[in-house]
Amino acid sequence: MSGLLAGKRLLVTGIITDQSIAFTIARVAQEQGATLVLTGFGRLSLVERIAKRLPQEAPVIELDVTDTSQLEALPGRVRSYVDGLDGVVHSIANAPPSCLGGGFLDAPWEDVSKALHVSTYSYKALATACLPLLSPGSGLVGLTFDATKAWPVYDWMGVAKAGLESANRYLALHLGKHGIRANLVSAGPLRTMAARSIPGFEQFEDSWAQRAPLGWGLTDQEPVARAVCALLSDWFPATTGEVVHVDGGYHALGA
Numbered sequence: 468m469s470g471l472l473a474g475k476r477l478l479v480t481g482i483i484t485d486q487s488i489a490f491t492i493a494r495v496a497q498e499q500g501a502t503l504v505l506t507g508f509g510r511l512s513l514v515e516r517i518a519k520r521l522p523q524e525a526p527v528i529e530l531d532v533t534d535t536s537q538l539e540a541l542p543g544r545v546r547s548y549v550d551g552l553d554g555v556v557h558s559i560a561n562a563p564p565s566c567l568g569g570g571f572l573d574a575p576w577e578d579v580s581k582a583l584h585v586s587t588y589s590y591k592a593l594a595t596a597c598l599p600l601l602s603p604g605s606g607l608v609g610l611t612f613d614a615t616k617a618w619p620v621y622d623w624m625g626v627a628k629a630g631l632e633s634a635n636r637y638l639a640l641h642l643g644k645h646g647i648r649a650n651l652v653s654a655g656p657l658r659t660m661a662a663r664s665i666p667g668f669e670q671f672e673d674s675w676a677q678r679a680p681l682g683w684g685l686t687d688q689e690p691v692a693r694a695v696c697a698l699l700s701d702w703f704p705a706t707t708g709e710v711v712h713v714d715g716g717y718h719a720l721g722a
Contacts, residue, residue, distance in 0.1 A: 470500030471700045476549040478597060480506045480530065481558025481610075485517055486659050488610060489558035491688035492695050497522045499696055504548050506530035532559055532589035538596040545600055552600040554699040557593055557609035560586040566623035579623050586627035590634050594642065594649070603646025608698045609635060610691075611651045611710065613718050619670050632710055639708030648707040650698045654691045655683050655714035679715030 477496055481489035482505055493503055503525040507514030515527045526548045531537050545552065562582035565574040590609050597607075612621070614629035631651070638649035656671040675683040684690075694713045697703065712718045 473500030475501045475553040477501045477554045478504050479556045488688050491692040495692040495696050541596045542599045553605050555597050555607045557590050562624050568620050571622040582623050582627050587630035606648040606699050608695045609651045611653045613653050636708045650709045652694045653710050653712045658685050679717040681715040683715035
């Protein structure tokens, strides 16, 4: 099979519905020749059903990234489908309702700690869990939302993304000796189920659609998916610790 990812074995996390960014990443990766293993959390039967909508059905492994025992078991479970990995996609984030929608000053630590565990620390946890499966030349790619600014209603998820971007730099530092790259794609707002769960998220949508220099399609996940797949390919062999913006250029603007 030909394509940018021909022969690559990838682990893709974070598919919930066919509107998930991870689903489009998985589809584009398969179209570019990759073999996939997926992970799901919670309603696993739903993820398995969604996986059947991909060009080729892919196996689904249950993974709670906050569960140490499941992380430890991950290499063995992945090896039942492929003999190693060439790339990992981290598309996982979650926060209790108190951490979003304007409640920054009131969110209790118990809720904030959950947001940071799932949305920030899990990137490192997934990387180290997959390390026995990865070889030199492999890559990790995660998804962020520009954490250089404070955004209305994003609150503690914005803090979690800032931590994610910092963790990405440290992963680049510590995984470099293994020949493994770590990069993030900073996507503009997309109408996913996760985005719809954030009260007031339409404020981002209106601004982006009007001001992004290249324009911005709120339902077009293809540009983000292509960037992720490009970073997982052999065409970025010396790029690590990077945040690649796929947002129509919005991040480059001032007022």
